[in-house]
Amino acid sequence: xxxxxxxxxxxxxxxxxxxxxxxxxSVVQPFRPRAAHAAEGNREQCLQWARSxxxxxxxxxxxxxxxxxxTKIHRLAESDPGSGRSLxxxxxxxxxxxxx
Numbered sequence: 001x002x003x004x005x006x007x008x009x010x011x012x013x014x015x016x017x018x019x020x021x022x023x024x025x026s027v028v029q030p031f032r033p034r035a036a037h038a039a040e041g042n043r044e045q046c047l048q049w050a051r052s053x054x055x056x057x058x059x060x061x062x063x064x065x066x067x068x069x070x071t072k073i074h075r076l077a078e079s080d081p082g083s084g085r086s087l088x089x090x091x092x093x094x095x096x097x098x099x100x
């Protein structure tokens with residue numbers, strides 16, 4: 001009975017490997033995280049964010065955070081363009097820009 005179970009497990013795992021290897025990239029691509037799609041345009045905006053100050057910096061950080069699906073400091077907060085306060089932490093924006 002133990003040998004039959006091992007054989008069944010080996011067959012199941014071989015089938016799973018075979019199926020996983022046969023999935024075309026066009027099917028897998030749409031399931032990439034949002035951050036992977038948005039990261040392509042982050043470099044220029046990260047450079048602008050690094051050079052900016054005040055309300056402009058907060059606006060750029062909010063846009064980067066929104067496009068890349070970052071977590072807000074306060075979940076239901078809304079952006080106030082003139083306040084100079086970002087909805088996202090500086091540490092999260094820095095981490096995002098280091099990866100870009």
